[in-house]
Amino acid sequence: MCIAAHDSEEFGRMFTHFIPSGGRHFLVYRDDEIVSHAVVTTRCLQPAGRSELKTAYVDAVSTLPAAQGQGYCSVAMRRLATEIGDYDIACLQTDLVGFYERFGWEFWRGPLAGRTEQGLIPTPEQRGVMVLRLPQTPPLDLDAGLSIEVQPDRIWE
Secondary structure, X not given: OHHHHHOOHHHHHHHHHOOOOOOEEEEEEEOOEEEEEEEEEEEEEEEOOOOOEEEEEEEEEEEOHHHOOOOHHHHHHHHHHHOOOOOOEXXXXXXXXXXXXXXXXXXXXXXXXXXXXXXXXXXXXXOOEEEEEOOOOOOOOOOOOEEEEOEOOEOOO
């Protein structure tokens, strides 16, 4: 379903490289067919001047092409937001900022970086990083720096 939704065979690589077993999957059905999907994995964001935050990182948000525009993805994202209360914050990267803003996601305006044991790797080319404040999210300055741990083959996307 995700490959069809994104019209890319390469999208399947996300499940073999970046989404470990045990990720939380949110599925939306139309009758007995899965029509929309989102998955959360655990990562760590660190706003400048703050400690690391246990992060619900949202990957693979998808809706079958024939079901797009019918509210299925909205259902998935609303459900996801109610089921991640054990995290400090949620984060995603998208080209569809306006879509996620409708659900309370906020665009991160400050500088972004990957975080390694050796230090920060600036990612000035990165766009579309958004956060969702959860009940235990500390006060945030969306214009401050934000880093995320580097994973093999990726930083944000």
